[in-house]
Amino acid sequence: MAELLNNPEVLKKAKEEIGKDRLVNEQDLSKLQYLKDIISETFGLHPPTPLLLPHESSKDFTIGGYHIPQDTIVLTNRFEKEGEVNKLIAFGLGRRACPGSGLAQRTVGLTMALLIQCFEWKRESEKKLDMMEDNGGITMPKLIPLQAMCKALPFNNILKFDLISPNLVSNGNNHNNRDPNTITQARFTCKLNLQGPLHGGDGEEGRGSLQTKPKNPCDYGLLRKEEGHKNRLH
Incomplete structure (x- = not known):
């Protein structure tokens, strides 16, 4: 939600995709591709735990006009072009992947869809929200809890x-x-x-x-x- 408030044009597009003809439900999630992309990208930017090992480039290469030397850890601020689907590794991979990832993604998806559909959201000021994370535990919540203004839409x-x-x-x-x-x-x-x-x-x-x-x-x-x-x- 904090990332959406920092990117109101993305929030607007997600609201248009969800629509307002009826209350969104879990069966609609498979059709909300743009919302799924937002959630996947947010998991990439802000992994839920600090336990996933960082990845580094195995060789020199160039991507998007940028040269990346070998053995470089890259921290990106955008993972995909719209419509491109990338592998989500925020919950780990293989036999050690989180067994609750499916439930977590459905829960986050439906919660976000309802929050976007049922409320109008704004930042408290023009200043962008601080996205610094608290890494003092086994999870990584925002260091400064989200504070925002919302207005319930007429049911x-x-x-x-x-x-x-x-x-x-x-x-x-x-x-x-x-x-x-x-x-x-x-x-x-x-x-x-x-x-x-x-x-x-x-x-x-x-x-x-x-x-x-x-x-x-x-x-x-x-x-x-x-x-x-x-x-x-x-």
Whole structure:
């Protein structure tokens, strides 16, 4: 995120790739090539641990107009042209590679996609963020923790009701008579907690309704259980 704030043109392009028609999910990650390139390049610039051995040139060579002598350790600030895919070695290689690399990459990818899609980000000042790392432990976080300004985007501009059906909430009873397009209250609560608040209308016993375009973007309702109204949607 700090590198994106230092490169707002890259952040803008990533936001355009992710889009805003609906909330991004894990199944979308394979289609977000530009975001994957950003993450891979960031891992190359800032390895998660200091334990990976540095690499040096095995012979004299020239690349991009620069002459690199033999036995030179090269620290680059950009690893690829757009569209070119390079091997990611931030998690090691071979039998000693990190077994959690796949999970880590998916988690980072989805987290970054949601942060980019759901918020507008800015640096606190015009000065670029300090990217110096703290190498005092087994991991290498930023020496100065990231501080930035963000503004939440209205959910009604992002959420196109792909979470659930417009017919909405069932209380979980009357399984035989339930409309197949409705969902249980427990499932709805789970999705609400994971994917953010929605504006709720008045609900009836076993049936509810939602408005996907609240008049005030900040006027989001919550689904909650109250004594005596356990199946009502507020």
